[in-house]
Amino acid sequence: MEIPPTPYVAVYGSNSGDWRDGVIAALAAAGLSWFEPSDDGWATIDAASGDARQAEIDALVAREHRGMLGASCVIFHLARRKVVGGAPTGETTVALASRCELGFLTGRGIRTFAHVEPDVEGRNYLWAQMALYPGWMTRCASLDDATARAIAFIRSRSRGPGDAGAT
Secondary structure (H helix, E strand, O other): OOOOOOOOEEEEEOOOEOHHHHHHHHHHHOOOOEEOOOOHHHOOOOOOOOHHHHHHHHHHHHHHHHHHHHOOEEEEEEOOEEEEOOEEEEEEOOOHHHHHHHHHHHHHOOOEEEEEOOOOOOHHHHHHHHHOOOOOEEEOOOHHHHHHHHHHHHHHHHOOOOOOOOO
């Protein structure tokens, strides 16, 4: 998908199932633009091929960062267990790249609504990191909470002076 014109909500986090589908459906139902950085270019890149394909990786990561930098806000979800259709698959991830993205969002001051599942290793560090920057990092109780807060944030920004009822 192409990066849409601003304003849009970016959807980032672990590759841990189909959780993005519900978030995107909620954003679409709210009439908001969104960007989700999944790209088929990653499908054939792995630890064995990464060094030889660094130029491709550079381009994919640059696109992901453009998507974060241009967003009005980010919904970020980090999960350990892969869940598809509401059912755990038995697969897990440590989501190293996603953790790096969360650090980038924190360091750049990008408005982020983040949910870290309770079984994610290192979650206490991530929660502490987010707590240091309450002006732009919000720890959310669930993915639904993060989505609702992002929608409310975008709607609040679209209201002009004297236009308290606009959405």
